[in-house]
Amino acid sequence: xxxxxxxxxPSGAVRDKAAFKRGVKxxxxxxxxxxxxxDALASHTRFAGDDAQRLAAIHxxxxxxxxxxxxxxxxxxxxxxxxDIRYKTLAKAIGKGTRFVGISDFTALQLALFAKTGAxxxxxxxxxxxxxxxxxxxxxMEDCFADMLHDRGEGAxxxxxxxxxxxxxxxxxxxxxxxxxxxxxxLLGTPYFPKIKSGVLFLEDxxxxxxxxxxxxxxxxxxxxxxxxxxxxxxxxxxxxxxPHDRGYRLDTVVHWLRSKVKATVISNxxxxxxxxxxxxxxxxxIDLLLEGRDALLLxxxxx
Amino acid sequence: xxxxxxxxxPSGAVRDKAAFKRGVKxxxxxxxxxxxxxDALASHTRFAGDDAQRLAAIHxxxxxxxxxxxxxxxxxxxxxxxxDIRYKTLAKAIGKGTRFVGISDFTALQLALFAKTGAxxxxxxxxxxxxxxxxxxxxxMEDCFADMLHDRGEGAxxxxxxxxxxxxxxxxxxxxxxxxxxxxxxLLGTPYFPKIKSGVLFLEDxxxxxxxxxxxxxxxxxxxxxxxxxxxxxxxxxxxxxxPHDRGYRLDTVVHWLRSKVKATVISNxxxxxxxxxxxxxxxxxIDLLLEGRDALLLxxxxx
Numbered sequence: 001x002x003x004x005x006x007x008x009x010p011s012g013a014v015r016d017k018a019a020f021k022r023g024v025k026x027x028x029x030x031x032x033x034x035x036x037x038x039d040a041l042a043s044h045t046r047f048a049g050d051d052a053q054r055l056a057a058i059h060x061x062x063x064x065x066x067x068x069x070x071x072x073x074x075x076x077x078x079x080x081x082x083x084d085i086r087y088k089t090l091a092k093a094i095g096k097g098t099r100f101v102g103i104s105d106f107t108a109l110q111l112a113l114f115a116k117t118g119a120x121x122x123x124x125x126x127x128x129x130x131x132x133x134x135x136x137x138x139x140x141m142e143d144c145f146a147d148m149l150h151d152r153g154e155g156a157x158x159x160x161x162x163x164x165x166x167x168x169x170x171x172x173x174x175x176x177x178x179x180x181x182x183x184x185x186x187l188l189g190t191p192y193f194p195k196i197k198s199g200v201l202f203l204e205d206x207x208x209x210x211x212x213x214x215x216x217x218x219x220x221x222x223x224x225x226x227x228x229x230x231x232x233x234x235x236x237x238x239x240x241x242x243x244p245h246d247r248g249y250r251l252d253t254v255v256h257w258l259r260s261k262v263k264a265t266v267i268s269n270x271x272x273x274x275x276x277x278x279x280x281x282x283x284x285x286x287i288d289l290l291l292e293g294r295d296a297l298l299l300x301x302x303x304x
Numbered sequence: 305x306x307x308x309x310x311x312x313x314p315s316g317a318v319r320d321k322a323a324f325k326r327g328v329k330x331x332x333x334x335x336x337x338x339x340x341x342x343d344a345l346a347s348h349t350r351f352a353g354d355d356a357q358r359l360a361a362i363h364x365x366x367x368x369x370x371x372x373x374x375x376x377x378x379x380x381x382x383x384x385x386x387x388d389i390r391y392k393t394l395a396k397a398i399g400k401g402t403r404f405v406g407i408s409d410f411t412a413l414q415l416a417l418f419a420k421t422g423a424x425x426x427x428x429x430x431x432x433x434x435x436x437x438x439x440x441x442x443x444x445m446e447d448c449f450a451d452m453l454h455d456r457g458e459g460a461x462x463x464x465x466x467x468x469x470x471x472x473x474x475x476x477x478x479x480x481x482x483x484x485x486x487x488x489x490x491l492l493g494t495p496y497f498p499k500i501k502s503g504v505l506f507l508e509d510x511x512x513x514x515x516x517x518x519x520x521x522x523x524x525x526x527x528x529x530x531x532x533x534x535x536x537x538x539x540x541x542x543x544x545x546x547x548p549h550d551r552g553y554r555l556d557t558v559v560h561w562l563r564s565k566v567k568a569t570v571i572s573n574x575x576x577x578x579x580x581x582x583x584x585x586x587x588x589x590x591i592d593l594l595l596e597g598r599d600a601l602l603l604x605x606x607x608x
Binding site for chain 1: 316317319347349350351380383386387489490491492493494495496497515518523526527529550551552553557
């Protein structure tokens with residue numbers, strides 16, 4: 001069934017215009033009506049337009065009446081805008097059926113919106129890195145996107161890393177939240193950080209050395225955030241390089257340390273992050289989490 | 305006059321042992337008694353010993369009775385230790401005349417100690433990058449260190465960047481605090497972040513792109529921290545590379561943006577940071593700030 005997809009740029013300027021065009025064409029070839037925001041390809045230094053342009057683009061996406069408001073790409077730029085976003089306008093659009101979808105820098109908007117209104121958004125692809133991918137967009141990502149579009153998607157399942165302790169556990173009625181770890185932590189101490197008790201926190205990041213990931217997790221730990229979570233779900237952490245100075249300190253070292261510091265179950269290998277194969281996740285939704293052996297299953301049922 | 309200097313390693317492992325030895329010899333050649341902690345050269349993955357070893361080293365430094373407890377180097381490692389540091393032991397040592405001196409990762413200990421006890425420490429050099437520098441340690445840094453040792457240092461003056469608006473202003477009785485921006489921000493939302501009203505906040509950083517500096521400053525802005533400051537004193541921000549994507553977005557762009565967002569006076573070019581020529585600054589001290597034209601002067605009088 002044909003859907004209306006509105007593409008806009010709240011963060012970094014689109015430099016890879018070929019990827020952007022491929023992404024638009026791909027969505028059209030899937031049968032959708034694609035509407036491209038007037039400033040989707042704007043550029044102001046490193047941003048997709050100045051602050052006023054990007055704010056206006058976010059608000060146009062909210063009043064577009066589209067089924068999906070999809071970011072062109074991530075980058076950096078939303079945290080600057082947080083005091084000026086009209087959260088009620090976005091929440092109203094979501095109430096009427098517009099799904100906001102994005103990743104990376106978009107985490108700032110998702111968490112601030114949830115903190116301010118409780119509205120649910122989707123962690124998922126962007127146009128350029130997702131639908132514009134070469135040689136072709138990932139099957140699983142596209143299936144999850146289609147499931148979301150047609151209200152068929154009711155969960156995500158995956159297998160944890162080999163060597164993960166076998167756990168049989170069920171968590172019911174927790175709030176799923178999270179996204180990019182750097183962005184999430186950059187909201188700590190501000191009014192845009194949601195206060196979530198009994199949560200399932202999912203995290204991913206790119207180009208951050210494990211010691212920096214650990215420092216960010218330490219901040220969440222010392223801020224009391226991790227103690228409020230039923231589970232911490234680690235997605236994909238990619239694009240960093242270890243150095244000779246590390247002498248055996250790796251991402252695994254950080255995960256092991258994290259497990260020693262929290263009561264929450266730490267779950268690995270969620271297919272989500274700066275990778276091609278990724279699921280879509282409803283940020284702010286009530287979910288159940290089922291763990292059996294190395295298998296993990298997030299269930300959210302029907303979300304508006 | 306001969307002073308007792310205790311050298312220990314609370315953060316990263318010392319890899320450049322030649323620089324360490326040069327630093328120790330230099331301090332000895334200045335006539336000081338140098339005591340090297342038993343684990344100063346310990347190594348556990350990327351750390352100078354495991355958590356228990358580094359904690360014990362910090363507490364040995366506090367009970368050494370030395371005139372100065374000086375870190376070997378920065379790196380990463382103190383935030384992990386914050387819940388287990390015996391702050392009262394450190395404050396007691398400071399009350400008896402031990403000056404804690406360090407930079408970079410050491411900011412975590414300095415701010416946590418001030419938050420917990422109000423004790424004053426010194427932002428200054430480390431052994432390896434400071435006294436072990438080639439071809440020789442910086443004159444100004446060594447003069448400031450000697451002034452601190454002999455209670456002669458009562459201020460620091462410098463000239464702001466050309467192009468800075470001329471300001472004539474006097475701020476009296478503000479609390480001087482700050483250090484490494486990444487580390488300072490990594491304490492936000494935790495019990496280790498000092499709540500300082502009427503402050504003069506100094507900041508430096510290394511290897512952080514201007515957009516990341518801006519994101520961190522945005523967090524301090526949204527957390528309400530910058531609104532509490534009388535002045536924000538920008539030190540040296542070094543070791544980053546701009547990219548073609550930046551299209552004219554530079555450190556200056558961030559400073560300009562910061563000035564547009566805060567009422568506090570934003571002062572540039574403090575000689576402090578990951579550079580050779582740096583002053584020493586008493587973190588937590590009551591200071592006066594005098595601005596005249598492009599000239600800036602921090603005055604702290606005698607600090608215990």
